[in-house]
Each structure stands twice: as structure tokens, then as C-alpha cells.
Amino acid sequence: MDAAARAVAEPTRREILRLVHDQERTVTDIADHFDVSRPAISQHLRVLSDAELVTVRIEGTRRYYQARPEGLAELTEWMQGFWGSSLSRLKIEAEREHWNQKKLSNKQRRKKDIN
Amino acid sequence: MDAAARAVAEPTRREILRLVHDQERTVTDIADHFDVSRPAISQHLRVLSDAELVTVRIEGTRRYYQARPEGLAELTEWMQGFWGSSLSRLKIEAEREHWNQKKLSNKQRRKKDIN
DNA sequence: TGCTTACGTTAGCAGTGGCTAACGTTATCG
DNA sequence: CGATAACGTTAGCCACTGCTAACGTAAGCA
Numbered sequence: 001m002d003a004a005a006r007a008v009a010e011p012t013r014r015e016i017l018r019l020v021h022d023q024e025r026t027v028t029d030i031a032d033h034f035d036v037s038r039p040a041i042s043q044h045l046r047v048l049s050d051a052e053l054v055t056v057r058i059e060g061t062r063r064y065y066q067a068r069p070e071g072l073a074e075l076t077e078w079m080q081g082f083w084g085s086s087l088s089r090l091k092i093e094a095e096r097e098h099w100n101q102k103k104l105s106n107k108q109r110r111k112k113d114i115n
Numbered sequence: 116m117d118a119a120a121r122a123v124a125e126p127t128r129r130e131i132l133r134l135v136h137d138q139e140r141t142v143t144d145i146a147d148h149f150d151v152s153r154p155a156i157s158q159h160l161r162v163l164s165d166a167e168l169v170t171v172r173i174e175g176t177r178r179y180y181q182a183r184p185e186g187l188a189e190l191t192e193w194m195q196g197f198w199g200s201s202l203s204r205l206k207i208e209a210e211r212e213h214w215n216q217k218k219l220s221n222k223q224r225r226k227k228d229i230n
Numbered sequence: 231t232g233c234t235t236a237c238g239t240t241a242g243c244a245g246t247g248g249c250t251a252a253c254g255t256t257a258t259c260g
Numbered sequence: 261c262g263a264t265a266a267c268g269t270t271a272g273c274c275a276c277t278g279c280t281a282a283c284g285t286a287a288g289c290a
Contacts, residue, residue, distance in 0.1 A: 002126055009124035010278085011117055014193070021197060040279055042238060061236045061287045069197040069258060076191075076198045082136060082184040083191045109148070125248085142267065155249055157268060162247095176257045176266045235288075246277075251270100258265075 003051035003073040007074070012036070013044050017067050020054060024066035116189040118166035120158070129150070130161050130183050135169060139181040 007013055012034065019030055027045065031038040045065055048054045053071040057064040122128055127149065134145055142160065146153040160180055163169045168186040172179040 005124045005129075008194075009121045013272090014120070017197065028235090036278085037280060039238080039240095039281085040237090043278075046238085061285095063237065067197065072194055072198045076194050079123075079187055079191050079194065082132065082182065083187045129247090143265090151248085152250060153266090154251085154268080154270095158248075161268085163270065176255095231290100233288100233290075235286100237285085237287100239284075240282090242281095243279085244277100245279100247275085249273085249275100251272095253271100254269080255267080256265100257261100257267100260261100260263080 001077065004053060004071055004075045007047050007051040007053055008043070008072070010047075013048055016041070016044055016048065017053060020065050021067040022038075024057065026062045026064060030065065032053040116193065119186055119190045121167060122162050122166040122168055123187070125159070125162075128163055131156070131159055131163065132168060135180050136182040136184075139172065139179040141177045141179055145180065 008017075015033070017028055019025055019033060027042055028038060030045075031041040034041060045054065048065075051071060053068055054065050055068050057066070080097065123132075131145055132149070134140060134148060142157055143153060145160075146156040149156060160169065163180075164171065166186060167185055169180050170182070170183050
């Protein structure tokens with residue numbers, strides 16, 4: 001997941017993923033959509049490939065890259081654990097009310113509650 | 116979204132988010148869960164705060180941080196556009212079959228199909 | 231067989247990121 | 261009051277990263 005997260009952090013790579021999502025593309029094809037050089041794109045594809053976010057299909061001298069959405073599974077699930085849980089959000093709000101009422105006693109408890 | 120993506124790319128920051136998800140915590144409280152120094156955590160919290168992934172509640176000298184899942188909305192939606200669309204995946208598979216059959220004609224088309 | 235096309239790789243550079251050490255600030259406590 | 265506790269901030273360091281320029285390689289083409 002770490003590799004996927006770091007890969008997606010880059011705007012250029014997100015745009016690359018978008019380009020090869022619905023359609024497989026060659027490197028030069030992809031590179032023509034950006035201002036950076038082709039080797040730069042090649043390096044981005046390397047990162048995406050290592051993170052298993054794209055697949056390659058070699059045909060002669062050309063390499064057709066395509067998105068591999070399954071690579072985002074772990075990261076997506078992790079984010080669902082946050083964004084998705086609006087239930088626990090409400091629970092937190094409720095607990096905060098309770099919290100504010102017995103602030104002092106909690107402060108004491110916190111002292112020994114490290115870790 | 117860019118800020119959120121970069122913020123989440125860091126394993127330490129993901130762990131911080133996990134810690135303050137169900138419960139608000141102080142900086143030292145958070146820092147005690149890691150090997151790095153407190154200022155380091157403070158800087159991570161700065162990044163998370165700039166990305167609007169956490170909120171702060173000041174109380175005396177202490178600052179209680181809490182996760183703000185809404186900050187991941189954009190990024191989550193973007194990822195859903197990938198991982199979620201298994202329908203388009205099948206569509207791609209079908210198109211690839213078709214693709215392989217008229218490979219040569221597509222090559223010609225691709226020439227002028229840049230951009 | 232040479233020439234070209236399509237690509238990967240690498241050195242080297244500038245920018246960025248995460249970290250610690252040291253400091254400054256504000257509230258709390260005695 | 262002074263001392264302490266809980267922070268944020270910054271300089272400075274090292275590691276990493278994204279980029280270009282230059283190269284090497286393998287397949288297609290004349």
C-alpha cells in the first residue's frame with residue numbers, strides 16, 4: 001500500500017493513470033500530453049509499475065501501458081475506514097459532549113494513559 | 116486534493132490519522148506512539164492541518180487534534196473513479212479483443228491521434 | 231545492412247521532505 | 261512571582277525525488 005500511496009501522491013502520475021484508465025497507451029503517446037520529457041514519463045511509469053498500478057503489454061518496440069485499478073484496493077479500503085465511517089463520526093460528537101463535562105477527571109486519567 | 120494526497124503518502128501521517136480518528140489527542144500523546152521527536156510530530160500535524168485532514172481544539176497549553184475525514188472526500192472520489200469502476204474494466208477487456216483484431220489500422224490512426 | 235523509431239537507464243543537478251537540536255511562547259502550577 | 265509543561269518554529273543536515281541530457285538496446289523499415 002505504501003508504494004501505491006506514494007505513487008498516487010504525484011499529480012503527474014495521477015494524470016497518467018487517468019490517461020491509461022480507459023485505454024492502453026504507449027509511452028510517447030502519454031508523454032505528448034505533458035510538458036516534461038519522455039524519459040521523465042518513463043520513470044513515472046516505472047514507479048507506477050513497481051506499485052503495480054499499471055500493466056504492460058509489449059508489442060514490438062512499443063509498450064502499451066494500462067491502468068490496474070486493483071492496485072488501489074488496499075489504499076481505497078484504508079480510506080474507506082475514514083471517510084466512510086460517518087457513524088463513528090456521530091459517536092465522536094456525542095462523546096465529545098460527554099468529554100467536555102468531565103474534563104478534569106479525564107486529564108488525570110490521561111496522565112497514566114499514555115500508550 | 117493534492118495536499119491531501121501528499122499528506123497521506125507518509126506512513127507516519129497515516130498512523131497519526133488513525134490515532135486521532137476515534138479520539139482526539141494531544142501532541143505529546145501522539146508523539147509517544149512514535150520513535151521520532153515531538154517537533155517532528157508537530158510538523159506532521161502541520162502538514163495534516165494544512166491539508167485540512169485534522170482539526171484542532173485548543174485548551175490551555177494543550178492542543179487536541181482530531182481527524183477530519185471530509186478532507187479525504189475528493190481523493191476518495193478520485194480513487195472510486197478507478198477502483199470502483201469494474202464495469203468499465205469489463206468494457207476494456209472486450210475492447211481489447213476488438214483491438215487485437217484490427218491492430219494495424221489502429222496503428223495508422225494513432226499517428227494522427229496524438230492529443 | 232544502415233537508418234529510424236520506441237523505449238529503458240543513468241549521471242548529475244536542483245528542489246523537497248523528514249528529522250533533530252535549539253530556541254521562543256503561552257498557559258498552568260507552586 | 262519563578263518554574264514547569266505543552267506547544268510551535270527554525271536552521272541545518274541528509275536522504276530522496278523529479279527532471280534533463282546523454283547514452284544504450286532492440287525492433288521495424290528502406
